Structures are given as C-alpha cells and as structure tokens.
Amino acid sequence: MKKEILEILKNNKNSFISGEELSNKLGVTRTAIWKYINILKEEGYKIESISRKGYKLVEEPDILSREELLIELKLSRFVDDIYYFDKVDSTNSFAKKLALEGAKEGTIILSNEQTGGRGRLGRVWISPPCSSISMSLILKPSIRPWDAAKITEITAAAVAIAIEKVTNLDVNIKWPNDIIIQNKKVCGILTEMGAELDNINYVIVGIGINVNIDEFPDEIKEVATSLKKVAGKEISRKEIVINIVREFEKLYYNFIETGSLKETVEICKRKSATLGKTVKIINKSETIIAEAVDINDEGELLVRKENGEIISVISGEVSVRGINGYI
C-alpha cells in the first residue's frame, strides 16, 4: 500500500491530491492513507498536507528503498523482485542463499550497509552506510560455467555507462571487473556462481560502488576514490542504481538473445583503462608481464608477451601499470 500511495504522489508531483481521492483509488480508509503518509514523511519524503486540498509531494530524498526502486523500475523487463536491507553481512552471500532457495532471475538485493562485504578471493570490501552502493543481481542464464566471465564484462560496461550518465565523469574499465576514475577504483564487481560441470545453476553479480564516501581507510586511500570526491558533490545513489539496471538489461538481453558479446566488448574497449598498457598477470603458477593489446569478441584480454607471443586471458588477477599502486 505504501508503494501505491508513493506511486500516485510521484505521478502527481508538485500538485495536490486529496485524501479522499487517494482513499477511493486505493480502497482504504482516509485514516490508513494518513498513516502511510506519515511513514513516508518519516522516511524523508517532503509531503505538504493542507486540509481540504490534500497531499503534495514536494521533495524526494535520495533513498534506496524497495518501493522507490520498484516504482522507478516498473517498466524493467529484468527486475523480478527487490530486497532492500538497512544492513546485511554481504549482499552476494544473501543472494546465494536466495538463489539456492529458488529465487528467480531478476531478483535484486540491495543494502544500505554491508558488515562483511567481500571482494575477489575473499578480500574485504568496505561498504559504509548511506554513502555506498552494495547490490547483487541473481541471474540464471543458460550458459556454461566458463562463459560466466562474460557476465562480469556486461556488468562492468553497464556500470561504466550508468555512472557516466548520472555524473558526466570520465569513467574507465580496468579489465575485467573494476571501474576506475582518475586511475582510482570507484567500483568493484564480484561474480560468483553455483554450477554443475557444464551447466550454470545461478550467477550472482555483486556490485560495490563508492558513491559519497568522504574518507577511506589508510590501507586503500591511495587506490580508492568515490564519485563524490571526484565530482565534488553528492551523487544520487538511487539514480546510479536505476541507471545500472537499465544499462545492464540492455546489454544482458542482447547477449542472451544473440549469443554475441559485441555490444559489451565495444564499450569495454572504448572505456578500457587496460589496453595499450603494461600489465602484470598473476596466475597460480606464474606471473606474466605483457602488453594489453586487445579484447576479443569473447571478452578475453589479448596480451603480447615479451617474446612477441599473443595469448588470451579469460579472467584473473591483472594489474595495470600506473593504476592502483602498480608502478
């Protein structure tokens, strides 16, 4: 009901709608309407109420809530359901549990704060309240496990475009899973999956973005930044989330329907912070220094080794000279 009232107020923004009209439209008492209006006010919505005229939404806060997002994304083909938490250990961990219990593709988990946010290989990822985005998407694509890396690249491309649209900042993708601005990391993507040997059961894409974080811990302040620090102003987390979902679904369905990653690769190449640079690739068995020369149609990074040989890299630990402390 709260969602329905909010939706009507948003559709009539800056004009009054009477309690009676709301009550008739939604089939609940005027007292119930009044209660929900108070809840919305408490959440931060500025709603003017004048007797005989009714209610007018005058200002919307930058809040991430299930209702807000369901309204803003109601035309989305992708979104099945949205879970929003004030605090959670890790949105990816929660998403995994949901996926095992049968949650559908298009389920999105968001949290205002993560207390145990994770990066690749179990590394810590900080997600302070109110200033970061922690979101996980549940996907159930009919692809093979070794194609899951493509989902990372689709997400990276979507996040890069979304951030550019909202902030006008110049955004780069450090292949395959980091978004950087001015050579510092603003977003990391963590893709995890549950799979049989040749069949994926689910993919979880976790997206962590430093939006309005003012200060970073000493250990990472040389390599991390936030959208606010670069833009010099607060950025709306809601706008970023909405735009990510919109850009993601375009690229994702394009890939699913055509089997081609072309559109994504085009963005990843154009926005690449990696191509043309010296990279250090750390595998379990060896470390390779090479020059990143291209991203192929499968999304693999092509690098030229010192002996001239060109090899493709599917995923893994890639450092780019000049970025994130690799000098």
Added chain:
Amino acid sequence: MKKEILEILKNNKNSFISGEELSNKLGVTRTAIWKYINILKEEGYKIESISRKGYKLVEEPDILSREELLIELKLSRFVDDIYYFDKVDSTNSFAKKLALEGAKEGTIILSNEQTGGRGRLGRVWISPPCSSISMSLILKPSIRPWDAAKITEITAAAVAIAIEKVTNLDVNIKWPNDIIIQNKKVCGILTEMGAELDNINYVIVGIGINVNIDEFPDEIKEVATSLKKVAGKEISRKEIVINIVREFEKLYYNFIETGSLKETVEICKRKSATLGKTVKIINKSETIIAEAVDINDEGELLVRKENGEIISVISGEVSVRGINGYI
C-alpha cells in the same frame, strides 16, 4: 561415548570385556555403559552380555552410522567429519548449505534415504531407504572451475575400484560420471560447485549407488540395476562406503599434490565402457555422432567425428551405443 564403547567392542570382537573395564577406561558409571550397550543393541549390534564376564560383540549389522564410519575411517587423511541422516531431501543440497556455512574439506554427508535425490540437470535420482547409498563429499581444492570435471573422474575411478574390491563384479565407467555393470547403471555422480570466475569456493561430489535395490520403477528398469541384482546377494553398504573413501583419497591427493590426473585416467581408460564405441554427444547447440577413441591426460574424452576430425569433450551429455537404451 557411544562411539568409544563401540570402538572398544569392535577392537575386542568375539571376546568379553567387563562392564567394569569399560567403565574404568571411559570414566563413566557402569549404568551409563549398560545404557549405551542397550542403544547399540537397538541399532542392530548383536552384543552378548553375561554377568561377571561382561559384553561381547558377536555380530555387526550393515549399518551406516556416523560412529561406525568414524571408527572405520579413523586413519583416513581425508575425513574431517561425517553427517549421517535417516532421511534428507538431497545430500548434495545439504552439503551445499554446509559448505556455504564454512564446512571443511573432508566433510561427508550420508543419508539412509533421499526424498529429493537429484541427478544431472535436475533429473530425479531414486534413493530408497536401506538399499541405496547417497553420499556427498565436500571438497575445497585450489583449482579453477574448468578443472572441476577432473574431480568427477577421480570419483568415478574410486567408486569403480571400490565396488570391484567389495563385490568382485566387473565394473565399467561410462565417461564421465556413470558406473555401469552389464551395461546398466548402478551409480551416478553429480558434481556441483560454488565458484568465483577463476577460483573454486567448494566442490560437492554426490555419489548415488543402487546397492540392494530389488525392483526399479518401470521408467528406469531397462537401464538401471543394483549390485545385489547382479551379484545375487546382499552387499554391505558400509563396506562400499569405506572403500570409496579409501580409494578416493588416494586418487584425490595424488591429483592435488602432483597436479597430474594420470593415475585416475589410467583407471578410467582400463575400466571404460565408452572407448571404442560410437557415442552421441548432445550439446546445447548440436548433436555429434562420433567414435570414442581415447581419454587424454586431462581426463577429456577424445572422439573421432565422421569426417575424421578428432575433438576433445570436457564434459556433458554422452550416450554410448549399446548402453542405457541408445541402440
């Protein structure tokens, strides 16, 4: 305590041990000893008790219990803990939950019955009580997701050798994940994993064996058989489980420590029901009819297509002409 008493009785099989001695060794009252002896009797252990002489284990039932297995496998390097259930939906599903919660490598889940046993691609796998083995192993190998298929082959080789040792039957492996006897399936292996793009978090290997099943449902009775049906006598589930763990750990550690699958591949080739046969390989995009010619050092099946080209198959749906209804 039940485990400790059982262990002492097993170590003194066919000779008496007094209640007093048990009580002294274990530091509990003789009444407590008497209680546990009664529980063991109820579970099916034949224990003679004569006053002044004490207790004598005269017959052990073929029961799969946590205590039995922990005693029999106490020298195992692999076993970390064993969960035993009378009934569970799926040992693989339970194992996945445990793995997500941090269960260690070497955790084994067994159930007397599965109510929702699964095969590959979500197919039904029947696991009636008391006559089947449903076991899942939790592994945390430091390998890449695309190497998980090797775990399936290690398991298939271990199961084949274990069944041969216990039954003396002639056992074959239908690459990659079925064990067959006289062209009918007696065991299926379902490997599932949780992974990041290039790093496995956990692998669950599920092993379902038709041990003493007398009758199969109409839908599968042409393609399935049980050890009992072929051997003409009851087979000890406990012996099979113990031998599987012993054979598995040999092959598994050999692979982990050397990185080579040689020992496993040698068994898979020697026991193969697939090599030399016409096979039908069903991929998402195409169906290939070819001749299975070899299994390479990576455990991949090499097949010769009709045009003479030899390709390798990593995993997937492979039917072998003459087996399981493919004529």
